[in-house]
Amino acid sequence: MAARTRRRFSIGRTTAWIYLIGVLFVTVFPFYWILRTALSNNYALLANPSSLLPVGFTWGPFRRVLGLASAEESLAEGGSGASLQLGHYLVNSVVYATLTTALIVFFSLIAAYAFSRLQWRGREFMFGLFLTALMVPGILTLLPNFVLVKELGLLNTFAGMILPYALFSAFNIFFLRQFMLGLPTEIEEAAMLDGAGRLRVLFRITLPMTSGPTITLSILGFISMWNDYFWPLLVTSDESVQPLTLALAVFKQSSPQAQPDWAGLMAATLVAALPMLVLFMIFGRRIVNSIGFSGIK
């Protein structure tokens, strides 16, 4: 069957393959180009912009953006002479993305438990109320939230960055509640007959059984927090708490118009994207599946 189909539609299939390979090339090539540029000497790039291999191979650009290069060394390779301490922003990004993701997933889990397992007056009403939040886009709450965080004196603190995204997510609660409603309750009921309390059941039985969607939501949440730019831009001006995305944007904007340090910029880009690429290596299949899943739900 398959062989016959292949023969009959060979022209169509060939065209489709050429198209797909074209798409894959455009998708993946920029990633190679980052690496190639980041390992080049910025002066040498001027002379040879089209070489497929690094021009004047050097680790210099990485040394520059990690603050390991001296000003002379940096200038000699076409850097701006200013050094960037990406390592420190990397830590900020890890703190911001990890804490926010961990908190929001945990708070969503316990709320989903209340909405799927407990019997209480007002349950359906509260759930419906929470879901209305799905209708409100970020643009409407960003400015007032900035004013609020400012009034609370939390500008330039991790608390100010994290709090608005750490407590409540209508999507997470909805997603987890749906999953919990689909889980069989026999084990939980048996445990309760044996005298286990609600909280014990929640933490020892329900949460472990929900690990699949929990991991999915954690990955998706981590990706979006890691890449977040607008909110940190509003509430942080102090580099002690700024995440990588901000540092990279500032580095890009402050590089000299006449002759930007492209090699350094690409090295910084790679450092900023690296954790996502590592995550992708480990969880690639799960990421692909969970994105498909999130659309169908």
Next chain:
Amino acid sequence: MALTEATVPGASEAVARRRKATRRPPNANSPAHRGDARLAWILIAPALIGFLVFAVYPTLRGVYLSFTDFKVLTPPVWVGLANYIELLQDDVFWASLGVTVYFVVLSVALCMVISVLTAAALHRLTSSTVVRGLVILPFLISGVVAATIWSWMLDTQLGIVNVVIQWLGGDGVLFLTSRGWAIPSIALISVWKQMGYTAIIIFAGLQTIPPSIYEAGRIDGASELQMFFRLTLPLLRPILALVLVLNVIGAFQVFDIVQVATKGGPANASNVLQMYIYSKAFGQFDFGYASAMSLALFAILIVITFLQMRLLRASESETN
């Protein structure tokens, strides 16, 4: 955030359906559920606080601020409709809205076409997760990173794209520094970043179509192209409507790519709404006016979401 918006239309309907099916008899007084209410309120307390403080309150406050003159450092002063009247007469706002709509149409149309073709090709040709993983790679990086990469690749003198164009005999293109090319270039960057995500969602939709339909089509002598237009596209309509609105809502709020790639220039040629709102609020500290613009943008998004729901419902009645 994209995910939250992704589920707006589908979610609420699914909930309504599911809720009816799973509503249990109210046996709150049975021994097994004694004490449930207290525990429930404790468990939802963090979410409830977050909901009230960071969603409800700022929404209401945003509406209030849009009727005030508010410069952050001094308390807001009620000015009635003044901000909205100013908005109607603000040429920069209208120009900015025009630029945004141009960007939305261009980027979403391109993204949808390429995504559907890619999803269909993936579906027919390969079940490899690696290939799908590669397609989705750009979604994992931030808009800032994407804009930085492409600023380099589209650079006038040294960018590889212009080098190739000149090698092919063409003239160099001022991708990010000319008025005509700024928005198309930003749309290109945005499509590059967003396409894989959209394609994977559509791909997941394709997998729900039973293969027997295609076999029936083949027996009837339909060609691959005919089956694509007569079977695949109509059956995909609900999911296409979903990703369409998802992309439109996202595109209307484009910011980071623009800020890094062009800063809204040259000469406001890529000054999209979110850029203008940001510069009003944080460049000129005119929070009242910025809030009014946010609300206007919100109104636009509501209308689009509403149209999307109509689209969804129309397709449901057709297939069921």
